[in-house]
Amino acid sequence: MKKVFLLLAVISISVATFAQKGKVTSALTLIEQGSLDKAKEALDQAMTHPKSMNWFNTYFAKGKLAQAVFKSDNPTFKAYYTDPLGDAYTAYEKSMELDPKGGAKKKIITGMVYNSLALDLYSQGGQQFEAGDYAGALKSFETQIAITESDNYVGVTDTGMYYNAGLAAMNAKDHQKAIKYFEKCAEMQYQGINPYFQISQNYLEMGDTVKAETILVDLRNKYSDDKNVTLQLIDLYIKAGKNEEALENLGIARANDPDNYSLHFAEGIIYLNEDRFDEAIERLTKSIELKSDFYDSQYGLGASYINKASDMFAKANDIMDVNEYNKAIDEAMAIFAKALPYMEKANELKPDDIFALRSLRELYYRLKMTEKYDAVKAKLDTLEQQ
Helix, strand or coil, X not given: CHHHHHHHHHHHHHHHHHHHHHHHHHHHHHHHHCCHHHHHHHHHHHHHCCCCCCCHHHHHHHHHHHHHHHHCCCHHHHCCCXXXXXXXXXXXXXXXXXXXXXXXXXHHHHCCHHHHHHHHHHHHHHHHHHCCXXXXXXXXXXXXXXXXXXXXXXXXXXXXXXXXHHHHHHHCCCHHHHHHHXXXXXXXXXXCCHHHHHHHHHHHHCCCHHHHHHHHHHHHHHCCXXXXXXXXXXXXXXXXXXHHHHHHHHHHHHHHCCCCHHHHHHHHHHHHHCCCHHHHHHHHHHHHHHCCCCHHHHHHHHHHHHHHHHHHHHHHCXXXXXXXXXXXXXXXXXXXXXXXXXXHHHHHHCCCCHHHHHHHHHHHHHCXXXXXXXXXXXXXXXXXXX
């Protein structure tokens, strides 16, 4: 009788194990049918039962369910996981860990499961990036990288994923990671010299101006005919407040591209910020000749005349001779008048721009253009109250 009892116990245990593992098989079928609610119910039971909770196939099914949840539009299903693709990856990895014989690994490879997951992560990362969730996008792209670099991935590595990860890290202010991924792109010669620009920009945002500049100077020595390198250097020098270096490189750039309005504009703004008004007026006038509908040049030229006139007014106050004083004031007013058409054009290009309207208010007041002054003041009052 004892032997019979033991035999019955073994049969009982086997039936219990089979029943729980059957829930996993059932869950996989339900996932394929789109019945994710029923699949989750079956899988939840399997995940908590001692006979199936550590079975590799249970975690494989969980990975499948999590992936299906990501692809579903059903809000009820969406609530099952806050990070479905991250949970899917973790589940698949766990399934292989629990299966030393390699059955799970074989299913993942032959079923090209990681290829599908990598595509989903790319899609999710793009959506997160567009939504401004840069940390989430970085996590998605890094998981994609981990998958495609593993021997469980079947196919060619997508080099663009490193660039995507770099951009996400850069926007997430994780500059060290961004540099790592852009250096990988440079190593793989992906996107030409663009990764070097991104590396330099990250160093600049970290406050390491010397490193940022060194990278670009080295690039210019290697690619002397590439105009973009000089433009990147100009941008760096402007951001770093190195105006003389910026002006030097702007001169080089203008010599090679004299009809580029943005170069004249950039040089003019540097002169304006240094109170070198005549030089600013010369460059900004040229910028407008090349592109008359560029608001920044119109506003910048108007501001140059206004600032020059204000400076002339300040100097006139030191003149003791009445005739000379009146003459200086008249000259300053003439410069104010020169600002008017450019500031009006700036206002035409951006009708609700506060800065152009404020400048127009000052000009109309000084030039005694009462009706226009009243109209601009009323508009400004309305805009500033919003």
